[in-house]
Amino acid sequence: MKNTLFALLTLLTIGSAEAQKKVFPQTPGMVSYTYRNSFSKNVAATLDTIKALGITDMEFSNLFGKTAAELRKLLDERGMKCSSFGVGYPDLQNKLAEVGQNARTLGAQFVRVAWVPHKGPFTLDLAKTTVEDFNKFGKQLKDEYGLTFCYHNHGYEFEKYENGTLMDYIIQNTDPKYVSYELDILWTVFPGQDPAALLNKYPNRFKLMHLKDLRKGVVGNLSGGTPVENDVALGTGQINLPAVLKAAQKAGVEHYYIEDESPSIATQVPQSIAYLKGLTD
Template structure:
């Protein structure tokens, strides 16, 4: 009888532990764009602020007047790192070697671009050119620098095409050896796509993720734009974060970064961190 009770107690304890398992066990990183105004004034102090939140992994999309070596030194002094380096499309077209060298100096594994230049709706012709460019950028970055190229979706790529979207076209026609993706969950949800379902559709193509939420009541579209005030703390907006994060944990995503474009980031980022910590 005692043995049965002991087994029952162990199983109950295991079940309770499983029930309390954190949905998001990682420590998130931070996109520099969240603190863009602060970085523009004082890079060292801003890094100190971010580290005080318990965050040591950065995705930089601006050097904020520093050289890559100077920024790397500031990170090293604080026990911080840069895992992803974001650049503009023209940088990849015109000075890819400089991009690759800067990324290596920063210690990044990934080079990310977040916008394909276009006017009006995104078209099939643009998607075809994008595929050619991405395969080219990715091959050069991998062959010359050992870096992984990622495209960060921004919403406009979800124009309908055949039985899917132009985003599907880009994923399916880029070489997975050279092209990976960073999912921005707001810019997946905003044009009407389920981020969790998209991760499950392409479980091996996403390597990075931007964590953000969309203000309740805001209706999305395919523009790729919304006022920055519509970024809200995780768990207070429209996105189904538990479902998205559960899908992400089963995928190839390596790094998660908080991005909050709102002017209220100083109060919202701690809320976001607290939300992630209590999500079970």
């Protein structure tokens, strides 16, 4: 009996240790943009494809011809959810009420914007206007709809400013009560920044994350653009994903979404999921 009990305790201890070693114990979500071509043809079938991968948490940045209610029905029927709703900057400026209502209908907790309109390099004046806008958008979305506003970086915000960057300026001057962030790790590494360091510097400001990897050998810049073929399966590119994920867990990131802009998602997405599942410390 003692030997049996000892063996059982040993197995439980080993199992527990194995679970603790997982760097990413969660199941990732998915950004609709990854499957944009498929969604534009058949929303229901595309949701089935994503669900078959074991993914139920979605970030939509397009309704793909559906109303928010129609899309919500398709999600509910599959036991899926939309936790974040991405919109364009003009939508927030001109029809924020519609954005808030659509997000609520979808069941989202977050409203995200991924691009601040600008021509040429991003400037301090633009950053100041951006801060004013973000605080205003965030307050209205929180007060009127109970939603959390997030800004998704895209690379151009890392122009140097004082001892840091304009991204630092934006984070430091937006109200944490109303403005949070989604860290796109490719668009952090591409302009030469360290995503793990950014997470460590601003704990609890980043609520969402785009999981991506950047092809080895690609040298970035501050343009906010690179060919989609430079999105590669997680773990095959140049980003130190274990370090980023460990920092993200400590920093309070709540939702992680796979985003793969490449034309190779049929092979790369399953590869990325397997990489995350197998990542141990």
